Amino acid sequence: MPEPNRSANHATPDTPAPEARPVRRQARGERRIAQLLEAAASVFCETGYTAASTNAIAREAGVSPGTLYQYFPNKEAIAFELGDRLMHRWSESHGTALAAATQDLPLTQLLDAVLDPLIAFNYENPAFAVLMHGPDIPGRITQEFDTVHQGLLTRIEEIISGHLPGTSRAETARIAAMSFAVFKAGLDLILAHEGGERAAYVAELKSVMFRYLDPYLGEESPACAPGARIDTP
Amino acid sequence: MPEPNRSANHATPDTPAPEARPVRRQARGERRIAQLLEAAASVFCETGYTAASTNAIAREAGVSPGTLYQYFPNKEAIAFELGDRLMHRWSESHGTALAAATQDLPLTQLLDAVLDPLIAFNYENPAFAVLMHGPDIPGRITQEFDTVHQGLLTRIEEIISGHLPGTSRAETARIAAMSFAVFKAGLDLILAHEGGERAAYVAELKSVMFRYLDPYLGEESPACAPGARIDTP
């Protein structure tokens, strides 16, 4: 969490509106932070997280390296904050609404309801995918990627455990982890294609997930996966 | 390539092994190459490909940077060669045998026959997973990872098109790509766990893939995925 250096105010005694200044300061600071995070997102997407350099981010943001470090202590923190914000953005725009709304949907529609916005969100925020994946190292999720990773995983776990009440915690976790992993894998395929091919991959991902999850739901849900509707950006 | 001056041999008539000299020469080099590739594999696994440095690889191999560069022009080439060798190793030990053997198996056994050795191979050669994934950037596969990526993808495509004769080339490709992506995703999960959890993830991956692929096979194959045998290292 970037904390602009407030102690630098050699507090002049006659401040008339004690929080007027700080507010403006914070506003400016917020803009800077947003600017930097946007730049970071852009650079992460172009070069990947590991190869992204703070200097490149500052340059992309149109500020000096020093300015960047006034808001973030290091590269890690940038990724962390970016992940945090993207997660919040996701939660606020869709996430929480979804959780409630999907409670009683049949699987086909639940997948549509969850995947379509998530895919759209990734399309609009390509850095999200970068942060979902973490660095090069297969299977290892480092701190800066944990917010996004764990955040999404937890939501998925919630949804799944909501639909599979009679399942052990461990198995729910496993199914959630696998679902998430499959989603990420499919998402890469989707984002790597355009137009009709992309739509086809969206349908394919829904197929995989439907067929995977459907059997867990007992008899509640008819096997209609191949006809999953295709709604893609 | 400078050809060792063979004419300098005041040709004794009974030279028993005419290429003994060059062979021994290359033997040391071959060992070094193997050593360097092993070191590279190790470093790639520890730090990821992007963050891996040639100096680190040389250090890990116990040689000087200069030695590394006598065998490889750059990091890319190391990854490429490592991928090449791993692919060959895989093909020779299992790949070709598999392709033939799996032609007529029911899906459950086909998955066992394909996935178990592949998982085992990845367990024994963790760098394989690194090379399957490529660098940080989601969806982008650079040259040095192409051998492994395309190699495996092609095999999967072959198997799938063998089992789905009446499907368009494009759809086969899509199913293969999705299968491969799902496999990679599941593999990461598997390799990230140990013992019973790992076994459970193996079963889970087989479930995903079985349920995904089974419907494509028409009526030929009974839906017995949940009972898939778990055979893992």
Added chain:
Amino acid sequence: MPEPNRSANHATPDTPAPEARPVRRQARGERRIAQLLEAAASVFCETGYTAASTNAIAREAGVSPGTLYQYFPNKEAIAFELGDRLMHRWSESHGTALAAATQDLPLTQLLDAVLDPLIAFNYENPAFAVLMHGPDIPGRITQEFDTVHQGLLTRIEEIISGHLPGTSRAETARIAAMSFAVFKAGLDLILAHEGGERAAYVAELKSVMFRYLDPYLGEESPACAPGARIDTP
């Protein structure tokens, strides 16, 4: 180029020097650049251009390698900029004045007027000679040396074509090229000697050039070369 956020100035109405800030910033940078170029000049003279290393230049300038690279992308650029500045310095201090002044001088005095300052300038800026010559490879002038080389050559061509109106462009070019080459050759000899010997070499160079160029001038100029005055540093 990141624009310093000027709007942050809670604009005092009477800002006297609105660009004072950026100027001071650049001032330090300018000094560094000058310092680096001076160091480069020194290193070029000591080791030659090809063998000069950027690290050695940075060391000579008393800064870290990174600092050097904040101002120059590579060695080439240093040589280029150094050449550029030396040419400007030359042009401003003597060059333009010369061109006008020498228009109607007899050859002896023209040579004095041109060569004496040029030799003095080379004595004071020994790197100039390095840049006039280019790297090791005889006859090849690479980009970074072109400014100085072509710059001087063009001036010489101008002077010569001014004095030989009835000569073809090609021949003027040839005479200029030869004159320049001879000058460079003589200059090396001059700079390699001291005191009386140097003076003698200066006279000798003037002789060569006078005798070479005099016949081209028709009958206008008496053959008084051997008596060329010797004015050297």
Added chain:
Amino acid sequence: MPEPNRSANHATPDTPAPEARPVRRQARGERRIAQLLEAAASVFCETGYTAASTNAIAREAGVSPGTLYQYFPNKEAIAFELGDRLMHRWSESHGTALAAATQDLPLTQLLDAVLDPLIAFNYENPAFAVLMHGPDIPGRITQEFDTVHQGLLTRIEEIISGHLPGTSRAETARIAAMSFAVFKAGLDLILAHEGGERAAYVAELKSVMFRYLDPYLGEESPACAPGARIDTP
């Protein structure tokens, strides 16, 4: 002077023809040396002396670096030996003959007699020019270039002192040095051009030198420089 490692012979006691073996050895060694020097010449011409690497020379010669160092202790020695051999080749093919023959020629013909073969020799042995010039550093001639430089200079001095009997040693040296410098400068121009332009530059160089030297010869030689015959390769 490269001395092949002869002590390695674990001298078998029954050598029938004591110098038969060494001779063959030397023959091989000579061939190697020639091969290496040829390669060195080629590399020097392509990259310049300073940037030439011993590895590149070995590669060009088709031998291993170790072999190179069996014949030469370092890069310097290669340049030295190459210079030596080129000087000998020059002396034997033209040099000595010239010195005698040119004793009584008028200057025009003397220049033809000296310059034409010298230019031709440089055309056939482009490394000669590299060695005449030495490294990047203007005016400094290092050891490895001394043979060629001093060798040619001495010949020129001889010729000049032969034609100017009543001149001081110092002035002869100066005139010789200047003549040589001018020649080198002109030679670069000549070698940098082709066809008609080259011929024109040859003529131009002869003009420079004729006009420069003619006045020193008193009345013996008519002023016919502009009509100097053009004989070029």
Added chain:
DNA sequence: GATGAATGAGGATTCATTCAT
């Protein structure tokens, strides 16, 4: 807050040279 200058360790890569075979 913001800047740009500065750092120095570290990265990739090369090179003259040596050594075991």
Added chain:
DNA sequence: TATGAATGAATCCTCATTCAT
């Protein structure tokens, strides 16, 4: 002899980070 493997210091250049202004 000849080889090619090996070295390690030196090259160019980058980067995360700090600091004076």
